[in-house]
Amino acid sequence: MPQRLIVILVEGSYIIQSGIELLIQEIPDLVLTEVYDGTEKKLVDKIQQKKPDVVIINPNILNETVRSVANQLNKNGVFLVGLVDNNTPDNLCSLFKLCMNINDGKYELLEILKNIAGNKTSGNAKKTTISELTNRELTILKQVVFGLTNQEIADKLFLSIHTITTHRKNITRKLGIKTVSGLTVYALINKIVELGEIEQK
Amino acid sequence: MLIQKEMKLADVIHHDHKLVPVINRFNIHLGFGDKSIEDLCVEKEINLEFFLTILNAYHDHKYFPKKHLQSFPASVLVNYLNKSHRYYLDYKLPELEDFIMKLAEKTELDKATFTLLKNFFSEYKSELIQHINREEERVYPYVLQLESAIEKGNISPELIRQMDEYPIGDYETEHDNIEEKLFDLKNIIIKYLPELKNDDLLFLILKELFELENDLNDHSRIENMILVPKVEAMEFSIKTRNQ
Structure with missing residues (x-):
């Protein structure tokens, strides 16, 4: 299964929540992991913890906080989608990369969702390279398995910590394994490292 | 489906077998015949409101009992x-x-x-x-x-x-x-x-x-x-x- 984009929805109405959920289920590249109704405390923190790729927000339910929420999420590179209706003022729509109008028909809405999926996935060619790690990624995987921190790996390989973080994200995305112990098991099963090598470190 | 006190627990289990381990935690053992949820709660001294909340929360992920929060x-x-x-x-x-x-x-x-x-x-x-x-x-x-x-x-x-x-x-x-x-x-x-x-x-x-x-x-x-x-x-x- 291809790695799917994580979508979070912020919408107060149950009927609309369920509708969006049904639509998202029809797009294999998207998965809706969390729905908030907008009344939660520390909403932005809660959203960021889930590391979403896409956040769909109904700007009407956040009232005056919508700008700051949008700005904070934007800074983190989240793809923001506005869930609007015919009465939503244009200046609110401009906070979002894309807007979906709840009065649109099913296939118009699906088209927008497909665009979102395409937009986010095409850039780094997620679909074609699943589970094929590059040589650089293999080198970094080894260092992770040996127990080195991102900083230590960066120093050792003369790379920036930012580069290492990106490689690690890609490794996790390609393999579908998030924890260091999981990566260790993977590396050993696939003979990327030998048990003896790890024990020496 | 909203699970309610008048329902027979047997029907509820037929409808959603994932609830079996849940009722077990309330000390309800299999073989409860046609008893309703309410009857079983009286018999086993279970807090009815709470039992219903848990059954519904396991059964329907969207169930969110705002109003019942304080009742147990x-x-x-x-x-x-x-x-x-x-x-x-x-x-x-x-x-x-x-x-x-x-x-x-x-x-x-x-x-x-x-x-x-x-x-x-x-x-x-x-x-x-x-x-x-x-x-x-x-x-x-x-x-x-x-x-x-x-x-x-x-x-x-x-x-x-x-x-x-x-x-x-x-x-x-x-x-x-x-x-x-x-x-x-x-x-x-x-x-x-x-x-x-x-x-x-x-x-x-x-x-x-x-x-x-x-x-x-x-x-x-x-x-x-x-x-x-x-x-x-x-x-x-x-x-x-x-x-």
């Missing part, structure tokens, strides 16, 4: 959460461990891979146990103290200090790492093990892992949706009382 004591909820911990510790984890140990004798899985899998599982297991212990030693007693302090109107400075240092809101965030490990374990089995001629046992392990994951998710949803707001309300009431 927190101690009843803590008691339930403790019982589901026992289910993981005394039943699910040993069962899974047993299956994993059998991989060595019943399949041709090579020794090295078997050891890796076994160790990864025991790492997961000890993290889960650690998490459960922390809840039972720190979080639950705190909840019970809050409730009894409010009942008696006797709020100690020690409790206030605890409230400031470790409010219940902080606690929601602590589930993540264990969930990731369980996910990795599933993915390693699904994607990265060498192909075996006879993998019946692996299917069984995978099914168990999915079930465990499901039940743990329901468990933490109940903590986040019911326990946390209830405790936040108690914390708030103590704070306002003290001003």
Whole structure:
């Protein structure tokens, strides 16, 4: 299964929540992991913890906080989608990369969702390279398995910590394994490292 | 389906068999005939409102009983959460461990891979146990103290200090790492093990892992949706009382 984009929805109405959920289920590249109704405390923190790729927000339910929420999420590179209706003022729509109008028909809405999926996935060619790690990624995987921190790996390989973080994200995305112990098991099963090598470190 | 007190529990179980371990935690044993939920609650001295909340929350992930939050004591909820911990510790984890140990004798899985899998599982297991212990030693007693302090109107400075240092809101965030490990374990089995001629046992392990994951998710949803707001309300009431 291809790695799917994580979508979070912020919408107060149950009927609309369920509708969006049904639509998202029809797009294999998207998965809706969390729905908030907008009344939660520390909403932005809660959203960021889930590391979403896409956040769909109904700007009407956040009232005056919508700008700051949008700005904070934007800074983190989240793809923001506005869930609007015919009465939503244009200046609110401009906070979002894309807007979906709840009065649109099913296939118009699906088209927008497909665009979102395409937009986010095409850039780094997620679909074609699943589970094929590059040589650089293999080198970094080894260092992770040996127990080195991102900083230590960066120093050792003369790379920036930012580069290492990106490689690690890609490794996790390609393999579908998030924890260091999981990566260790993977590396050993696939003979990327030998048990003896790890024990020496 | 909204589960209601007049319904026969047998019908409810036919409708959603995932509720079997749940009723078990309320000390309801199979063979309950045509009794309604209400009758069984009277017979077993179960808090009806709470039982319905739990059944519905496990049955429908969207069920969110805002209005019922205050209608049962927190101690009843803590008691339930403790019982589901026992289910993981005394039943699910040993069962899974047993299956994993059998991989060595019943399949041709090579020794090295078997050891890796076994160790990864025991790492997961000890993290889960650690998490459960922390809840039972720190979080639950705190909840019970809050409730009894409010009942008696006797709020100690020690409790206030605890409230400031470790409010219940902080606690929601602590589930993540264990969930990731369980996910990795599933993915390693699904994607990265060498192909075996006879993998019946692996299917069984995978099914168990999915079930465990499901039940743990329901468990933490109940903590986040019911326990946390209830405790936040108690914390708030103590704070306002003290001003």
